[in-house]
Amino acid sequence: xxxxxxxxxxxxxxxxxxxxxxxxxxxxxxxxxxxxxxxxxxxxxxxxxxxxxxxxxxxxxxxxxxxxxxxxxxxxxxxxxxxxxxxxxxxxxxxxxxxxxxxxxxxxxxxxxxxxxxxxxxxxxxxxxxxxxxxxxxxxxxxxxxxxxxxxxxxxxxxxxxxxxxxxxxxxxxxxxxxxxxxxxxxxxxxxxxxxxxxxxxxxxxxxxxxxxxxxxxxxxxxxxxxxxxxxxxxxxxxxxxxxxxxxxxxxxxxxxxxxxxxxxxxxxxxxxxxxxxxxxxxxxxxxxxxxxxxxxxxxxxxxxxxxxxxxxxxxxxxxxxxxxxxxxxxxxxxxxxxxxxxxxxxxxxxxxxxxxx
Amino acid sequence: xxxxxxxxxxxxxxxxxxxxxxxxxxxxxxxxxxxxxxxxxxxxxxxxxxxxxxxxxxxxxxxxxxxxxxxxxxxxxxxxxxxxxxxxxxxxxxxxxxxxxxxxxxxxxxxxxxxxxxxxxxxxxxxxxxxxxxxxxxxxxxxxxxxxxxxxxxxxxxxxxxxxxxxxxxxxxxxxxxxxxxxxxxxxxxxxxxxxxxxxxxxxxxxxxxxxxxxxxxxxxxxxxxxxxxxxxxxxxxxxxxxxxxxxxxxxxxxxxxxxxxxxxxxxxxxx
Ligand SMILES: Nc1ncnc2c1ncn2[C@@H]1O[C@H](COP(=O)(O)OP(=O)(O)O)[C@@H](O)[C@H]1O
Ligand SMILES: [Mg+2]
Numbered sequence: 074x075x076x077x078x079x080x081x082x083x084x085x086x087x088x089x090x091x092x093x094x095x096x097x098x099x100x101x102x103x104x105x106x107x108x109x110x111x112x113x114x115x116x117x118x119x120x121x122x123x124x125x126x127x128x129x130x131x132x133x134x135x136x137x138x139x140x141x142x143x144x145x146x147x148x149x150x151x152x153x154x155x156x157x158x159x160x161x162x163x164x165x166x167x168x169x170x171x172x173x174x175x176x177x178x179x180x181x182x183x184x185x186x187x188x189x190x191x192x193x194x195x196x197x198x199x200x201x202x203x204x205x206x207x208x209x210x211x212x213x214x215x216x217x218x219x220x221x222x223x224x225x226x227x228x229x230x231x232x233x234x235x236x237x238x239x240x241x242x243x244x245x246x247x248x249x250x251x252x253x254x255x256x257x258x259x260x261x262x263x264x265x266x267x268x269x270x271x272x273x274x275x276x277x278x279x280x281x282x283x284x285x286x287x288x289x290x291x292x293x294x295x296x297x298x299x300x301x302x303x304x305x306x307x308x309x310x311x312x313x314x315x316x317x318x319x320x321x322x323x324x325x326x327x328x329x330x331x332x333x334x335x336x337x338x339x340x341x342x343x344x345x346x347x348x349x350x351x352x353x354x355x356x357x358x359x360x361x362x363x364x365x366x367x368x369x370x371x372x373x374x375x376x377x378x379x380x381x382x383x384x385x386x387x388x389x390x391x392x393x394x395x396x397x398x399x400x401x402x403x404x405x406x407x408x409x410x411x412x413x414x415x416x417x418x419x420x421x422x423x424x425x426x427x428x429x430x431x
Numbered sequence: 432x433x434x435x436x437x438x439x440x441x442x443x444x445x446x447x448x449x450x451x452x453x454x455x456x457x458x459x460x461x462x463x464x465x466x467x468x469x470x471x472x473x474x475x476x477x478x479x480x481x482x483x484x485x486x487x488x489x490x491x492x493x494x495x496x497x498x499x500x501x502x503x504x505x506x507x508x509x510x511x512x513x514x515x516x517x518x519x520x521x522x523x524x525x526x527x528x529x530x531x532x533x534x535x536x537x538x539x540x541x542x543x544x545x546x547x548x549x550x551x552x553x554x555x556x557x558x559x560x561x562x563x564x565x566x567x568x569x570x571x572x573x574x575x576x577x578x579x580x581x582x583x584x585x586x587x588x589x590x591x592x593x594x595x596x597x598x599x600x601x602x603x604x605x606x607x608x609x610x611x612x613x614x615x616x617x618x619x620x621x622x623x624x625x626x627x628x629x630x631x632x633x634x635x636x637x638x639x640x641x642x643x644x645x646x647x648x649x650x651x652x653x654x655x656x657x658x659x660x661x662x663x664x665x666x667x668x669x670x671x672x673x674x675x676x677x678x679x680x681x682x683x684x685x686x687x688x689x690x691x692x693x694x695x696x697x698x699x700x701x702x703x
Binding site: 280 | 523613
């Protein structure tokens with residue numbers, strides 16, 4: 074009986090409304106923060122940063138963003154890759170136009186620009202739903218990739234058509250370009266992920282979140298109790314795209330360094346983030362973390378176990394990954410739409426009553 | 432019997448005020464189907480106004496016109512002495528009109544508490560930024576409105592399920608949660624579409640008691656649709672009777688009960 078809420082009584086509505094109402098959860102959360110901020114930066118190396126940590130942090134931000142739109146507000150989007158590209162190109166243009174401005178500002182502004190673009194492409198959601206909306210966002214995806222390929226202004230007329238992140242620092246510490254130390258890029262992304270997660274949690278536990286969920290669960294009833302559907306959907310698109318834009322900016326500037334838009338932000342990216350949200354759990358911030366961790370870890374684990382330890386051919390390993398992801402998506406969609414997060418909740422509920430379930 | 436401007440006192444001592452809502456010559460068509468045919472009636476402050484009639488008579492359509500969900504082809508809606516311009520349903524809600532639905536329309540993916548909290552959306556004004564950092568107005572509003580919601584949860588005796596996801600509740604409790612969500616808005620006018628449909632006798636008695644208490648304690652004006660004639664006669668001050676989109680009776684329960692057209696309509700229903 075090490076996980077319990079018994080004796081942990083709430084005497085005020087504020088206490089009842091905390092992010093982690095159960096003490097044990099709160100302590101675990103602090104422990105994770107201490108490890109993430111206090112220990113990992115000292116032991117990190119380039120391999121861990123590039124293979125696991127950076128992609129995890131960055132995809133988690135994208136997954137939180139998409140989860141707000143799909144999981145909380147019920148608006149399907151297949152345009153995540155395109156919106157990440159908006160964040161990346163906005164960040165690139167800002168970095169090259171204003172080299173002396175802090176990267177913090179650039180990344181936040183890139184998020185803001187993506188939010189505006191997201192609202193624009195979200196407008197059809199006022200008229201169409203479900204499958205048709207998915208197709209409309211898919212069109213946005215292809216349009217945006219095409220735009221960044223075709224208009225040289227976006228890549229500063231470079232001969233390759235690529236964008237390359239110039240070297241930039243924050244408070245004198247280099248965080249972009251080949252000379253950036255792993256711990257610095259890691260911390261920079263971690264700060265953004267933490268902030269995004271806290272903001273997302275705050276928005277989803279309050280008025281905004283209830284408005285989104287009301288639209289998701291029954292839009293007609295939502296409107297009749299006083300929800301302005303235009304405002305609800307547009308804020309969901311804006312907030313979601315803000316996060317996705319930030320993740321795109323980080324993905325380009327800190328992780329890849331050089332980007333060819335179709336390759337880095339193509340339709341497969343949209344699906345990857347959507348799969349993270351589905352596997353992790355629709356409508357759960359924690360699920361966004363779980364889904365991102367799972368899909369970042371899976372290929373690495375398969376490679377280490379399958380290819381390196383068992384000596385399987387690499388193409389088999391790659392196919393195996395597709396099979397596993399496909400099977401999981403189907404399983405989760407049919408059996409547990411709330412994903413890993415729900416499995417975790419059920420496990421906790423069992424643990425809470427253990428060893429006396431009655 | 433009824434004075435147009437002033438109110439009157441009911442037999443059980445409740446004060447009924449002047450007219451708050453007036454429907455004037457409402458006609459609503461769906462293609463060739465005429466759901467409402469030139470109907471006029473009014474609702475007085477503090478009264479419980481019933482709308483009865485056989486299935487398909489147009490009762491739900493009438494509530495949908497009041498809540499702005501359907502726009503009638505002809506006729507006018509007057510609220511608080513003013514002609515109401517065409518409005519979106521959420522704008523109607525902001526004028527102080529809340530409702531429940533014939534087929535429960537709760538937010539199934541949310542807890543009871545969150546469902547009832549959505550009823551207070553119109554009292555929450557904190558901006559996106561304040562909500563994002565959960566400080567100042569956002570935090571204050573959350574607590575204040577939670578207090579208001581807890582009062583309603585107590586009032587409707589649903590404390591024990593406040594954290595339960597709505598999808599796990601039995602039908603009767605869902606109806607009650609839906610009433611709680613409507614009450615959370617502290618409406619001036621409450622519209623109830625068959626609040627007791629599908630309930631057993633005990634649940635019906637509970638619901639009748641709640642409706643009377645809401646009216647009595649908060650002075651809420653209520654318009655309700657109900658099939659059970661016994662319930663209607665017990666609860667309501669005045670009754671509108673509809674049949675095939677037309678109004679065939681309007682008056683106190685006793686007047687309506689003795690109206691020949693009403694008797695025919697109901698006997699007709701009993702035979703098919
Ligand atoms: N959205 C709609 N589209 C087409 N016909 C409708 C619609 N809503 C109601 N009707 C029709 O209007 C008539 C009245 O329906 P309704 O108001 O639901 O009746 P009641 O609530 O009295 O049972 C019925 O003939 C119904 O088929
Ligand atoms: Mg009806």
